[in-house]
Amino acid sequence: MATTSGRPGIFAVRDVRSLITETAEEGQGLKKAVGATHLTAMGVGAIIGTGIFVVIGEGAGIAGPAVILSFVLAAVACAFSALSYAELASSIPVAGSAYTYTYATLGELVAWIIGWDLILEYGVSVAAIAVGWGGNLNAFLDSAFGVALPDAIAKSPEDGGVFNLPAVFVVLAITFLLIRGVTESARVNLVMVAVKLVVLLFFIVVAFANFGTGNFQPFAPEGVDGVTAAAAVIFFAYIGFDAVSTGSEEAKQPARDLPLAIIGSLVICTIFYVLTAVGAIGIASPEQLEGSDAPLAAALDQGAGISWAAAVLALGAVVAITSVVLVIMYGQTRIFFAMCRDGLLPQRLAQVNQRYGTPARLTLVLGVLIAILAALVPLSEIVKLVNIGTLFAFVLVNIGVIVLRRTRPEMPRPYRVPWSPVLPILGIAFAIYLMSDLPWDTWVRFVVWLVIGVLIYWLYGYKHSRLRREQQGGTPGWARTPEDGDPQ
Numbered sequence: 413m414a415t416t417s418g419r420p421g422i423f424a425v426r427d428v429r430s431l432i433t434e435t436a437e438e439g440q441g442l443k444k445a446v447g448a449t450h451l452t453a454m455g456v457g458a459i460i461g462t463g464i465f466v467v468i469g470e471g472a473g474i475a476g477p478a479v480i481l482s483f484v485l486a487a488v489a490c491a492f493s494a495l496s497y498a499e500l501a502s503s504i505p506v507a508g509s510a511y512t513y514t515y516a517t518l519g520e521l522v523a524w525i526i527g528w529d530l531i532l533e534y535g536v537s538v539a540a541i542a543v544g545w546g547g548n549l550n551a552f553l554d555s556a557f558g559v560a561l562p563d564a565i566a567k568s569p570e571d572g573g574v575f576n577l578p579a580v581f582v583v584l585a586i587t588f589l590l591i592r593g594v595t596e597s598a599r600v601n602l603v604m605v606a607v608k609l610v611v612l613l614f615f616i617v618v619a620f621a622n623f624g625t626g627n628f629q630p631f632a633p634e635g636v637d638g639v640t641a642a643a644a645v646i647f648f649a650y651i652g653f654d655a656v657s658t659g660s661e662e663a664k665q666p667a668r669d670l671p672l673a674i675i676g677s678l679v680i681c682t683i684f685y686v687l688t689a690v691g692a693i694g695i696a697s698p699e700q701l702e703g704s705d706a707p708l709a710a711a712l713d714q715g716a717g718i719s720w721a722a723a724v725l726a727l728g729a730v731v732a733i734t735s736v737v738l739v740i741m742y743g744q745t746r747i748f749f750a751m752c753r754d755g756l757l758p759q760r761l762a763q764v765n766q767r768y769g770t771p772a773r774l775t776l777v778l779g780v781l782i783a784i785l786a787a788l789v790p791l792s793e794i795v796k797l798v799n800i801g802t803l804f805a806f807v808l809v810n811i812g813v814i815v816l817r818r819t820r821p822e823m824p825r826p827y828r829v830p831w832s833p834v835l836p837i838l839g840i841a842f843a844i845y846l847m848s849d850l851p852w853d854t855w856v857r858f859v860v861w862l863v864i865g866v867l868i869y870w871l872y873g874y875k876h877s878r879l880r881r882e883q884q885g886g887t888p889g890w891a892r893t894p895e896d897g898d899p900q
Contacts, residue, residue, distance in 0.1 A: 423519035424879055426754075428823060431506045431516060446662050448669040448676075450598035453605045454739050455656040455677025460608055461541065461736030463649025464685055465708060465729045468692060473702030475642035478632035480689045482642035487682040489643065489846060490650045492839030493806040494678050495829045496813040498671035501657040502826040503816075505666030508750025509658040509743065510805040510812075515754070517812040517819070520880075521866075524873055526808050527751045528865030533651075533801040534744035535778070538583070538737055539785040540798075543568070545733045546578030552726035568788055579786035586738050587779025590745060591765070591772045594662050597738060604735035611728025612684050615708055615721075619691030622716040627697045644849035649685065651802050652736065653678050654809075658743035667826030741782070745775045755878035756869065800850050800858045806843040810836040 446454075471479040500513040508515075511530055515523035546566060554560045567573025589597050632638060656673045663669045692701060692708060696715030701707040712721035749771045752762035765772035814833045816823065829835050874880070 422521040425519050426515045428504055428516050431504060446594060446598050446659060447664050448672045450602060451656050451659060451663060451669050451673030452676045453602045455653050455673055456680055457601045457605045457735035458652025458655040458739035459650055459677060459681040461732050464688060467646055467649050468689060469701040469707030471642040471646045472698040475638040476633045476698045477628045477693045478639050479642050480686060481639050482646050483685045483689050485643040486646045486650055489842035490678060492835050492842060493810060494653055494674050496810045496836050496839055497654055497657050498674045498827050499813055499825060499829045501660045501670040502667050503823060505660040505663060507661040507746040509654060509747060510809050511747055512750050513812045514808050517815040524756055524869045525862060525865060526805055529801045529804055530747050532861055533798055534740050535782060537798045538741045538744060539782050541733055541737050542579040542583050542786040543576060545582045546576055548726055548729040548733060549578050552730055555723040555726055576787045580783045582737055583779060583783040583786055586741050587775060590742055590775050591768060591770055593768045593770055601735055601738050604731050608728060608732035608735060612688055616687050616691045618712060619695045623694035627693050644846045647846055655739050655743040658746040671827040745771060745778055748774055755876045756873035800847055800854055803843040803847045807840050810839040
């Protein structure tokens with residue numbers, strides 16, 4: 413079956429049918445093992461993490477009590493793109509998320525760029541989140557038992573330590589779990605998601621039991637500008653719902669499960685976020701929330717006067733962040749898997765382990781690299797790139813829906829974005845608007861990252877592309893024998 417629609421060169425696109433067909437090839441496809449509940453839990457697991465436990469304080473400092481509206485605005489901005497993700501994920505149930513959708517709509521070079529962009533979004537954020545996990549673990553040990561790990565084994569060299577052992581531990585533990593199988597990973601994630609929701613419910617119940625209205629005046633001291641500026645920051649709290657689409661190839665019923673999980677996880681998290689924001693403002697002033705690295709714990713401690721709750725919140729943060737590491741790292745491996753399978757990265761890494769049904773070799777390599785990054789590198793500045801990388805992916809996914817509607821109108825679409833192209837265009841507009849609110853130096857770093865990616869594509873991906881070899885009549889790298897010569 414032809415794998416290209418006929419467009420030449422670096423803008424050649426993958427044929428949707430061939431993308432789906434090759435997932436059934438021996439050693440190339442992933443095991444279908446997860447349903448709607450597990451996928452929804454993955455979405456909730458990826459979304460609820462450092463965002464709600466940290467970013468709410470910064471948002472309250474910008475918008476005041478109106479940060480509640482900022483959460484709603486950020487959710488609406490994500491919702492348009494979530495609908496587009498749902499249509500593409502259900503129509504093209506293949507690993508790779510936005511990378512694969514772009515390959516099927518906008519061509520190889522753009523696909524590589526978005527894949528490289530997703531490496532930034534997922535890989536770097538996993539390392540940074542792992543560092544945050546270590547910090548929260550230390551905070552929990554300190555608040556609950558009065559002990560803490562020494563800086564030498566708890567911080568990176570630039571932060572005054574030698575080696576961030578907790579960050580390495582959580583990355584390698586998650587790596588092992590992901591190698592063992594997607595079913596086992598999904599079950600563990602389901603438990604952690606339940607724990608984090610219980611912790612947030614605990615916060616909401618305690619906050620509403622001590623609720624007061626005094627902190628709600630003035631409600632929006634900075635007006636509409638404050639609400640929108642805070643929404644651009646709070647957007648970070650919603651990053652992760654797109655990770656559901658990375659698991660589309662392993663969904664039992666992708667046509668039904670993926671739209672349900674993507675939209676469902678966004679709705680669930682929005683409800684929790686709004687209730688948490690209302691509760692936090694009800695017991696603590698925006699100034700108290702803004703001035704703390706752990707605003708929810710500070711709200712209970714300083715606002716409601718319940719100091720023991722800080723330990724509960726710290727434990728909840730550890731569990732919540734563990735779940736985020738699991739889901740984001742899972743997404744990272746599946747995007748890499750798709751890029752390797754297409755030959756844009758070394759194809760040998762894309763082999764699926766016959767015992768576990770997972771890309772074990774690839775997962776191990778990524779796990780070790782991310783562990784090294786988390787152990788030695790302070791990532792506070794690099795993390796700012798995650799927002800712009802995610803928004804860039806949203807733009808391309810929305811464009812992908814519009815393009816595929818025109819180029820492949822007959823393609824089966826189990827789920828369709830309503831009022832297309834209006835809603836995808838609104839998704840593009842919201843993403844660009846939020847990107848425009850990010851600092852100039854973030855834009856510069858983002859462009860530098862993309863230039864490096866284009867150079868790698870030119871030096872490796874262009875030459876080893878599976879699609880290009882087939883266009884030129886050669887044997888694709890994944891099917892080559894030793895007699896053909898190994899492209900690696």
